[in-house]
Amino acid sequence: ELKVEQNPLFLSMQEGKNYTIYCNYSTTSDRLYWYRQDPGKSLESLFVLLSNGAVKQEGRLMASLDTKARLSTLHITAAVHDLSATYFCAVVTDSGGGADGLTFGKGTHLIIQP
Amino acid sequence: DAGVTQSPTHLIKTRGQQVTLRCSPKSGHDTVSWYQQALGQGPQFIFQYYEEEERQRGNFPDRFSGHQFPNYSSELNVNALLLGDSALYLCASSLAFLEGYEQYFGPGTRLTVT
Numbered sequence: 521e522l523k524v525e526q527n528p529l530f531l532s533m534q535e536g537k538n539y540t541i542y543c544n545y546s547t548t549s550d551r552l553y554w555y556r557q558d559p560g561k562s563l564e565s566l567f568v569l570l571s572n573g574a575v576k577q578e579g580r581l582m583a584s585l586d587t588k589a590r591l592s593t594l595h596i597t598a599a600v601h602d603l604s605a606t607y608f609c610a611v612v613t614d615s616g617g618g619a620d621g622l623t624f625g626k627g628t629h630l631i632i633q634p
Numbered sequence: 635d636a637g638v639t640q641s642p643t644h645l646i647k648t649r650g651q652q653v654t655l656r657c658s659p660k661s662g663h664d665t666v667s668w669y670q671q672a673l674g675q676g677p678q679f680i681f682q683y684y685e686e687e688e689r690q691r692g693n694f695p696d697r698f699s700g701h702q703f704p705n706y707s708s709e710l711n712v713n714a715l716l717l718g719d720s721a722l723y724l725c726a727s728s729l730a731f732l733e734g735y736e737q738y739f740g741p742g743t744r745l746t747v748t
Binding site: 555563621624626 | 667669677689715726730735737739740742
């Protein structure tokens with residue numbers, strides 16, 4: 521059974537600081553997603569990582585994937601208050617035959633304080 | 635370009651009742667997945683529909699069933715509701731085999747079982 525673990529689960533940081541969220545998964549997968557969720561809202565797609573060594577950046581967020589270590593990171597540079605949200609990583613549960621349901625981590629609740 | 639839409643937004647049901655939730659995928663998408671998100675948790679995969687058939691199923695009992703229509707819209711049915719079925723139900727749509735494999739989420743239906 522595929523397991524996805526995120527850490528930390530809760531993070532409080534100051535504006536201007538850098539930090540990294542980690543996502544480990546237990547079995548081979550060739551696709552990893554990062555989503556953002558604001559309170560009471562749905563999921564907003566941030567990144568899709570498709571291959572070993574993939575790196576994607578959007579603004580102050582950068583995501584990377586190491587399929588050999590089964591590890592993805594989401595790095596936040598010079599955090600600003602607007603990035604406060606819950607961040608989820610998700611891994612394709614079964615990519616055979618095209619089926620691609622996602623297994624999610626528990627999420628990282630990020631609070632950025634002025 | 636309309637994104638993923640879901641109805642209703644909120645729903646209150648009594649234990650033992652049955653409920654039907656609806657989802658219209660993003661224009662051009664042919665695959666619909668359903669997820670259950672309990673408060674403070676990550677989404678859990680229920681099932682995925684493609685070409686009007688259930689292609690993949692998560693670890694949910696048979697009380698959870700679905701359907702996909704020729705226009706790619708989908709319904710989620712839950713029978714014999716339990717208190718534990720109270721959650722945010724999210725629908726995601728995607729285009730099978732599309733490079734990039736984006737999965738877009740709808741706003742969700744908040745189900746409360748009393």
